[in-house]
Amino acid sequence: MTASPTAERVASRPRLRTAVILITAVIVAVAVNAAIAAVAIAAGAPSTYGPLTLPAYGLFTTLGVAAGWAGWVLVHRRARDPRRTLRVLVPVLTVLSFVPDALLLAFGFIPGTTTSAVVALMLMHVVVVAVAVPASALAMRMPARTV
Numbered sequence: 001m002t003a004s005p006t007a008e009r010v011a012s013r014p015r016l017r018t019a020v021i022l023i024t025a026v027i028v029a030v031a032v033n034a035a036i037a038a039v040a041i042a043a044g045a046p047s048t049y050g051p052l053t054l055p056a057y058g059l060f061t062t063l064g065v066a067a068g069w070a071g072w073v074l075v076h077r078r079a080r081d082p083r084r085t086l087r088v089l090v091p092v093l094t095v096l097s098f099v100p101d102a103l104l105l106a107f108g109f110i111p112g113t114t115t116s117a118v119v120a121l122m123l124m125h126v127v128v129v130a131v132a133v134p135a136s137a138l139a140m141r142m143p144a145r146t147v
Contacts, residue, residue, distance in 0.1 A: 018139040022069055025135035029061045033124045040120030046112040051121055061128055068132035069139065076140060090133060097125045
């Protein structure tokens with residue numbers, strides 16, 4: 001038996017809603033990260049510094065929001081107490097995300113690395129988390145059914 005066209009449209013609404021929420025989150029996070037990159041460049045980071053260019057931080061911001069959503073869904077499906085698990089996991093993963101930046105500052109393996117550039121990259125991680133967490137919580141919430 002096949003679902004009716006109306007049933008298929010109703011079933012696709014939560015997916016569309018989730019996609020709109022996550023795409024909006026990416027747009028907001030990229031916009032805030034663009035401002036952070038501009039401030040870092042004004043503070044002395046080279047304007048040609050790869051990680052502070054839109055293609056780089058745009059891609060990694062998008063991947064961060066997507067990975068956050070995937071993790072959010074996984075935790076909600078598998079954890080006994082998803083809220084408690086996320087209360088621990090989100091801060092731990094946020095701090096761990098600073099490790100590559102700290103190594104970058106220590107070893108300067110990307111030419112043009114400055115302290116202001118690395119601080120900006122770390123702030124960008126915080127922005128992704130600060131945008132992705134509420135977006136994921138909102139996307140996970142099921143809207144009231146209207147049929």
